[in-house]
Amino acid sequence: MGFFLELAYPQDMAVRNAYFADYAACIRCVVDVSTLDISDLNVPDMDIHPNPTNGSIVVQAGSSMLGERYEIVDLMGRSILQGTLVSTQATISLEQFPAGMYLMRFPERKGPAMKIVKE
Numbered sequence: 001m002g003f004f005l006e007l008a009y010p011q012d013m014a015v016r017n018a019y020f021a022d023y024a025a026c027i028r029c030v031v032d033v034s035t036l037d038i039s040d041l042n043v044p045d046m047d048i049h050p051n052p053t054n055g056s057i058v059v060q061a062g063s064s065m066l067g068e069r070y071e072i073v074d075l076m077g078r079s080i081l082q083g084t085l086v087s088t089q090a091t092i093s094l095e096q097f098p099a100g101m102y103l104m105r106f107p108e109r110k111g112p113a114m115k116i117v118k119e
Helices: none
Strands: 002-006 015-019 046-049 056-061 069-074 079-084 089-093 100-105 114-118
Touching: 046 114, 079 089
Parallel strands: none
Antiparallel strands: 002 015, 046 056, 056 089, 069 079, 069 100, 100 114
């Protein structure tokens, strides 16, 4: 049996509830990435610099990352840039985007995203 807090219409408060595991209820895990250190979000065999940046970033990737599709998303999860790593060193321009925090993720890989700070 699993316990959870339920937010449901028309209630105006969170209610503690429980389901048996075989009900297969959906869950949503949330993390506030703005509280994480850059070292908390690392993709193995990859480095991004400078980070923070005020223009472009240089992605240094190991050969295991070649051909991987990447996506840069804002903190609302909206895709702002997509591409494919075709060399072990790639320069990606973020100049047209406003200052803020972004995540570089690799949709085909199950793993962490890299935090990018644009000044």
